[in-house]
Amino acid sequence: MNRPIDERVPGLARRMAAWLYEGILLFAVTFFATWIFSTLGQMRSGIDPRRELLIAFLFVVLGIYFAWFWSRGQTLAMKTWHIRVLQQDGQRLSQSRALWRYVLSWLWFLPPLALAELLSLHGLASMALVLVWVALWAVLSRWQPGQQFVHDRLAGTQLVDTRPVSS
Secondary structure (H helix, E strand, O other), X not given: OOOOEOOOOOOHHHHHHHHHHXXXXXXXXXXXXXXXXXXXXXXXXXXXXXHHHHHHHHHXXXXXXXXXXXXXXXXXXXXXXXXXXXXXXXXXOOHHHHHHHHHHHHHHOHHHHHXXXXXXXXXXXXXXXXXXXXXXHHHHHHHOHHHOOHHHHHHOEEEEEOOEOOO
C-alpha cells in the first residue's frame, strides 16, 4: 500500500544519525571486502606493498554499494531513518548520478585527510581534524539551498523525509 510521503528536508540531527549508522554498516562491508581481498591476494600484513591496491579496491566496492542503493532510493541506514535520496526533479537517481554523488561525497573526508597529511598530523590530531571538518561540513548545509549538503547540491540530488504523513 502506497502512503503519501512528506518531502520535507530531514533535520540535520536525523541526517547525521543516518550518516553515523551508515558508518557502522560500512564497517561490515569494508571488513568483508578486505578479508576477501587479503585472502585471495595472500596479504600477510598492513605494510604489504599491495596496500594501495586494497585501498583502490575498497573505493570501488564502496562505490558499487552506494550507487546500487542510491539508485534504488536509499541505503539500509537511510531506510531506518526515513530518508530518501532523489534527483532535484524528484526522480530516482540514475546509476551515473549515484556514482557522481559518491565521488562528491568524498568531500566529507578528503580535504581534512589531505591537510592532515600536509601538516604531518597522525593519530588523535588527524582524527580531531576530520571530526571538526565533518561538523563544519554538516552545519554548512544550513546555508545551502533547501538546507541540502554541498555534495548533494553539486550532484543535483536532494535528501527528503519519507516518514508517512499524519492524517
